[in-house]
Structures are given as C-alpha cells and as structure tokens.
Amino acid sequence: MDVLSDLLHRAHARNALVRQLIQRPPWALAFTGAPPLTVVAALGGHASVRLDDAGVAPVRLAPGDIALIGGAHPHTIADDPSTPPQAVIHGSRKLLIGDGVAAAGAAAGVMARAMVGVQRSLGPRTYGDGLPGATIMLRGACELRGEAGVRLLGMLPALAVVPAGPRTRAALDLLAAEVARDEPGQDAVLHRLLDLVLVLALRAWCAGPGASVPSWHRALADPVIGEALRLLHERPAHRWTVAELAAGAGMSRAAFAARFRSMVGEPPLTYLTGWRMTLGADLLSDTDATVAAVAREVGYGDAFAFSVAFKRAHGVSPSAWRRRTH
Numbered sequence: 001m002d003v004l005s006d007l008l009h010r011a012h013a014r015n016a017l018v019r020q021l022i023q024r025p026p027w028a029l030a031f032t033g034a035p036p037l038t039v040v041a042a043l044g045g046h047a048s049v050r051l052d053d054a055g056v057a058p059v060r061l062a063p064g065d066i067a068l069i070g071g072a073h074p075h076t077i078a079d080d081p082s083t084p085p086q087a088v089i090h091g092s093r094k095l096l097i098g099d100g101v102a103a104a105g106a107a108a109g110v111m112a113r114a115m116v117g118v119q120r121s122l123g124p125r126t127y128g129d130g131l132p133g134a135t136i137m138l139r140g141a142c143e144l145r146g147e148a149g150v151r152l153l154g155m156l157p158a159l160a161v162v163p164a165g166p167r168t169r170a171a172l173d174l175l176a177a178e179v180a181r182d183e184p185g186q187d188a189v190l191h192r193l194l195d196l197v198l199v200l201a202l203r204a205w206c207a208g209p210g211a212s213v214p215s216w217h218r219a220l221a222d223p224v225i226g227e228a229l230r231l232l233h234e235r236p237a238h239r240w241t242v243a244e245l246a247a248g249a250g251m252s253r254a255a256f257a258a259r260f261r262s263m264v265g266e267p268p269l270t271y272l273t274g275w276r277m278t279l280g281a282d283l284l285s286d287t288d289a290t291v292a293a294v295a296r297e298v299g300y301g302d303a304f305a306f307s308v309a310f311k312r313a314h315g316v317s318p319s320a321w322r323r324r325t326h
Contacts, residue, residue: 003220006233008199010148010282016191020179021077021137023128028078030085036153037142038069039198040077041172045135048081054158064164064172066201070156079135124182125190138176140194146282155202155213162201162208171197216271219263224249228260232272236279237299242268272299277313280306284318285325291318 021029025045030052031038040049042061049067050058052074058081061067069075076085128134144152162168175193178186206213219225228245245268246256260268276298283294295306303318310318 002226003216003229003233004202007148007152008195010279011144011146011152012195016143016194017141018125018175018179018190018194019139020126020176021128021139022126022134023079023137024131024134025079026083027128027135028076028083028085030074030076030088031090032074032088033090034069034072034074035141036070036072036144036149037198038075039138039140039142039194039201040067040069041065041138041197043136043138043172043176046079047135047137048078049075049159050078050081051075051159056157056159059159059161061161062164064169066162066164066168066172066197068156068160068162068198068201068205069158070153070160071158073158077137077139124186125179136176138172138179140175140197142194142198146285147278148282151278155206155217157212160205160211162204165204168197168200168204171200215263215265219260222259222263224251224256225260225263228256228268229264229271232268232275236272236276237297239299240269240272273309274313276300277310280310280318281314281321281325284322294318 020043040047040061042063042065044063046063047061048058049061049069050056051069054071054073059067060081078085144150171193175190175197178189178193205211206217216229219229228249231245231248232240242257243253245260246253249256251259257267260271264271266274280294280298283289283297284291287294289297290303291307292303295301295303298306300306300309307318310321314321316324
C-alpha cells in the first residue's frame, strides 16, 4: 500500500455529512463548530469561501472548483466576500438556513447562533430556494481519525483550492446526483463518493504549482525512496535495518541513507519510528489492547522500549495517552 493510501485508510473520514445548496444571490452561510476537514465545491455559478479565524484571504470558486479547508476553522460560504451571513450553521449535524440576518463577529471567529426561519428542503440533503439563476454548491464535512488524521491534515494549508478538472468534475457530478436521492444504503454511497472527491482533490492539489506538500509526499515519485516508504508502511512491525532497505533498492547502505534523508528530510529509521508512534497512538485510542500488545503490533519487543519511544514522541506515557483520548 502506498503511503497516501495508507494514511487515507487509517484516517478514514467518519460521520461525513454531505449537503447541496441551491440559492440565488445574495446569500451567505456561516459555519461554526466545523470538523477537521471540509470540502466545498461550486457546481453552478460562482461562490467565495473565507475563513473567519485564520487571516487567510477569501478565495473565489468557479464552477467545478473545489476548496479544501484543513482544520476546524469557522468559515463562511457566500456569493461574494462582502455579503454578510444570513444564517449560522453550528456543527455537522444540523443545517439551518435562515431568512433573517445573523450577526457575525469575524475578528474573533465568534458568530452569533441566532436563527430566523428555515427555508424549504428541495429534496433529500438539498436546501435553498431553487429558483432560476441560483448558485449550486456542495459541502462535505468529515471527521478524521486519530494521529493518522493529524498527519493527513499536515498535508494541507488552512485553505486550498483545486481548479476544475475533468476527473474531479466527474466525481462531483456523481456526488451531486446521489446527494438528492434517498435509497437504502444512501449514506454509505455518499460517504464513499465524498472519499473519492477528497482523494482526487488531494492528488490534484499536491501535483499543482506552489503546493507546499510534506517532503515524504514528494519522495513518493522517486522509484527507490517511494518503494522504501511503501515497504515501511506495508510492514511497520518488521525489524527493518537501513542495510536491508538499501539491499532491496540495489544501493549501498550509505548511498541509500543519504538519498532517503535528502528526499524525506529524516533518516529511514527515524521516519519509521515516527510512523510507528502514529500507529501506536491510534491503537491506544481505538482499541483495548494492552500496552504490550500495542508494542508488539508496531514492532517493539517489549512494552518498556515502546513506552520510552512513545513518551519521547508524544510527551506522555502510553497509559496516560489512553486515559486522555478514551
């Protein structure tokens, strides 16, 4: 399994919420209590996305463009950056759209939660007025799991824009077609389609000009280091040595170690330890396995050695981490 696939699998979005909005300008929706990752796409018409707490300039979305909001930032989606919020939506479980104006304290990212009225639903998960000339938007909100989710978010700035492309547009059209349906298994379909949109958008953004991606992601394109990273993720519990990785690459130990460090930014075994600590943290949070069992799962022969490495990486013991995250 390649590194990005492994990361996406382990950080797999849960409690995903997908909504479609069909609204005539002027309109603006302020979102508070946002989850760690939000996907916003313009299907028809233009829209703006602005963060209310990060000091990032608003971005404008043309039809087919996708905005990725990395982090739980309160944000406003509108027809124009100057349009004041007409409603505040809090959390990922409710979608309330008001006819009145809700005050917004953008400087502190604190928004009033007053709601006035609720517009009509145009179908399952679709809201707005649905009149001619309306902007059509999709918004997907995702929860991410554990330290793998933290690593995934580390790939993104607070606000990233992916320009429209044939592959992302095809996925968006499919998601838009399904969001208005209400059939058995519909939530599962929507979650998987949102995953598809997210993966395609991440891939397109990382390949775009000016993307500041982690060094390990750039190293994936190298046939030698990319394969070494794949092996480390495929078998993290294996007792890897630099010599074994170098032999598999057909290189000397010194040459391989220098190439890995140059491309990834750290030595091979340091990278492996960091990944093992990520896996260990999530196992402690998500399972009831003993510390010794978690240690074995991530490649440590005994709980003591694992605990020392874990505390060095996370600042607390495995037991304290479990108490804090359970």
